[in-house]
Amino acid sequence: MKLEALPVIKGDFNLQNYEETYNTFDWQETEKNFTWSETGKVNMAYEAIDRHAESDRKDKIALYYKDPERNEKYTFKDMKDYTNKAANVLKTYGNVSKGDRVFVFMPRSPELYFAVLGAIKTGAIVGPLFEAFMEGAVRDRLQDSEAKVLVTTPELLKRVPVDELPALKTVFLVGEGIKEDEKYINFLEKLNQASDQFEIEWVDRTDGLILHYTSGSTGKPKGVLHVHNAMIQHYQTAKWVLDLQEEDIYWCTADPGWITGTSYGIFGPWLTGTTNVIVGGRFKPDNWYETIQDFGITVWYSAPTAFRMLMGAGDEIVKKFDLSSLRHILSVGEPLNPEVVRWGMKVFNLRIHDTWWMTETGAQLICNYPCLEIKPGSMGKPIPGVEAAIVDNQGNVLPPNRMGNLAIKKGWPAMMHSIWNNPEKYESYFMPGDWYVSGDSAYMDEEGYFWFQGRVDDVIMTSGERVGPFEVESKLIEHPAIAEAGVIGKPDPVRGEIIKAFVALREGIEQTDELVEEIRQFVKTGLSAHAAPREIEFRDKLPKTRSGKIMRRVLKAWELDLPTGDLSTMED
Ligand code: PRX
Numbered sequence: 115m116k117l118e119a120l121p122v123i124k125g126d127f128n129l130q131n132y133e134e135t136y137n138t139f140d141w142q143e144t145e146k147n148f149t150w151s152e153t154g155k156v157n158m159a160y161e162a163i164d165r166h167a168e169s170d171r172k173d174k175i176a177l178y179y180k181d182p183e184r185n186e187k188y189t190f191k192d193m194k195d196y197t198n199k200a201a202n203v204l205k206t207y208g209n210v211s212k213g214d215r216v217f218v219f220m221p222r223s224p225e226l227y228f229a230v231l232g233a234i235k236t237g238a239i240v241g242p243l244f245e246a247f248m249e250g251a252v253r254d255r256l257q258d259s260e261a262k263v264l265v266t267t268p269e270l271l272k273r274v275p276v277d278e279l280p281a282l283k284t285v286f287l288v289g290e291g292i293k294e295d296e297k298y299i300n301f302l303e304k305l306n307q308a309s310d311q312f313e314i315e316w317v318d319r320t321d322g323l324i325l326h327y328t329s330g331s332t333g334k335p336k337g338v339l340h341v342h343n344a345m346i347q348h349y350q351t352a353k354w355v356l357d358l359q360e361e362d363i364y365w366c367t368a369d370p371g372w373i374t375g376t377s378y379g380i381f382g383p384w385l386t387g388t389t390n391v392i393v394g395g396r397f398k399p400d401n402w403y404e405t406i407q408d409f410g411i412t413v414w415y416s417a418p419t420a421f422r423m424l425m426g427a428g429d430e431i432v433k434k435f436d437l438s439s440l441r442h443i444l445s446v447g448e449p450l451n452p453e454v455v456r457w458g459m460k461v462f463n464l465r466i467h468d469t470w471w472m473t474e475t476g477a478q479l480i481c482n483y484p485c486l487e488i489k490p491g492s493m494g495k496p497i498p499g500v501e502a503a504i505v506d507n508q509g510n511v512l513p514p515n516r517m518g519n520l521a522i523k524k525g526w527p528a529m530m531h532s533i534w535n536n537p538e539k540y541e542s543y544f545m546p547g548d549w550y551v552s553g554d555s556a557y558m559d560e561e562g563y564f565w566f567q568g569r570v571d572d573v574i575m576t577s578g579e580r581v582g583p584f585e586v587e588s589k590l591i592e593h594p595a596i597a598e599a600g601v602i603g604k605p606d607p608v609r610g611e612i613i614k615a616f617v618a619l620r621e622g623i624e625q626t627d628e629l630v631e632e633i634r635q636f637v638k639t640g641l642s643a644h645a646a647p648r649e650i651e652f653r654d655k656l657p658k659t660r661s662g663k664i665m666r667r668v669l670k671a672w673e674l675d676l677p678t679g680d681l682s683t684m685e686d
Pocket of ligand 1 (some may be wrong): 328373374445446447448449450468469470471472473474493552553554566568569575578579580
């Protein structure tokens with residue numbers, strides 16, 4: 115059922131008139147906020163932290179941190195001191211300098227944020243790894259990037275195949291009872307002893323900042339490199355889209371292992387001098403509502419899967435909490451169903467603002483804004499300074515209401531700089547006419563609202579996390595019982611999609627429930643929990659092209675009872 119459009123909200127928003135701003139805005143206006151407009155050099159960590167620590171905001175809370183064991187707060191001045199200390203530790207004991215890859219693999223904690231920003235102060239490129247990654251996923255990323263330094267915990271170190279990582283020189287351990295030697299350094303101990311004075315490494319705007327690995331439909335995960343220049347768009351979208359203002363208490367639920375957790379869990383809020391709430395631990399509906407109540411969250415950025423889980427927990431528990439501080443809610447990562455928008459109106463009496471972007475785009479591109487009507491189910495309109503269109507496979511712009519490739523005119527400030535060690539892959543994102551092609555299909559209506567239709571490729575979005583089927587298939591065929599494997603996304607009412615694997619076993623292997631469970635565990639422990647197939651179906655043979663590629667489209671058609679389409683390339 116189609117929902118009525120939700121009217122604009124009236125208020126003192128940072129973006130007051132979308133049309134007018136869209137027609138007149140120039141990114142140079144935003145650039146003037148940062149040091150390079152005066153000195154030619156810049157550093158993200160300076161702009162996000164030190165600048166405020168040296169201003170009237172120095173005693174303002176920058177970070178509230180909470181998990182089941184800790185409940186702490188840090189002012190901008192504290193953050194400056196701790197990130198300086200972290201920078202000193204990394205430089206002194208890890209010999210970190212500009213351009214080195216420093217990976218951070220640990221659960222959320224204040225130290226994770228000190229390490230990330232400290233590394234940026236040294237001019238290093240940070241590689242954040244999601245804490246649920248298992249050995250295979252960790253190895254691929256550290257090897258490809260030739261990481262020199264890793265910050266991790268003794269617990270997670272078990273998943274780091276250090277012997278297979280010749281480039282890795284120093285491992286900082288965050289935890290207790292650490293035995294140090296030349297390679298392994300006690301991070302917390304050194305942090306306590308370090309000076310809180312640090313000479314920031316000033317860099318060019320096109321120098322590397324952060325490396326996020328992400329999955330496509332083929333091959334291993336790719337390292338998407340972002341540079342300091344992205345701050346222009348992080349800052350401006352934190353203003354226009356998150357609508358962050360001086361008094362706001364902001365909460366982004368994403369982990370910094372994913373780009374939402376860095377662009378909008380670190381950079382956006384702190385570039386604008388906003389109080390940022392970070393919560394560790396696992397998802398439980400009660401804790402989430404309690405977080406909003408206890409911190410007085412005003413702006414909340416989350417994802418459709420989380421909203422659907424809250425919706426599933428029922429409206430009764432909402433009533434136990436005082437959520438009246440909330441004024442602005444946003445969503446990213448997967449299609450935001452109109453039902454969820456309707457639920458949001460009912461329980462929060464607020465509109466949920468969908469935002470569209472990708473790891474490669476570095477920052478939000480197509481969004482809903484308080485000052486614009488929301489059409490539930492639509493991702494909204496491009497941010498000022500960005501041109502979006504629907505193009506055909508030759509790069510021709512299509513008229514309204516025609517489905518095609520969602521494309522963005524190359525050159526927005528936060529656009530990826532490159533794909534690590536893979537210029538061909540980088541080039542493959544672009545089409546004639548300087549269009550960046552997203553891999554999403556969509557259409558634009560007569561009023562310029564964009565509507566998501568699906569992925570063009572086989573990439574799976576499960577609980578808002580992007581999983582490449584190839585990575586899962588590769589892991590599956592490492593299992594001694596498996597001859598062939600094909601992996602698809604199967605629609606799911608809560609998670610968007612779940613991972614389903616079709617598996618052909620080796621000769622003589624019996625199909626048992628124990629084997630299903632064993633295979634699932636094999637992927638879980640070898641790759642990561644979110645990549646493990648929820649469903650496994652045995653088949654004698656899988657559909658393949660004559661060149662031996664698994665035809666996922668046929669698997670999907672089987673699963674969904676759809677016509678299989680053209681089978682002329684299929685082997686007999
Ligand atoms: O398919 C789109 C989906 O997520 C993909 C990008 O995934 P990732 O790089 O992990 O980044 C996610 C968070 C920035 C897109 O190609 N996606 C993202 N936002 C939306 C979305 N699908 C529908 N609606 C959205 N708002």
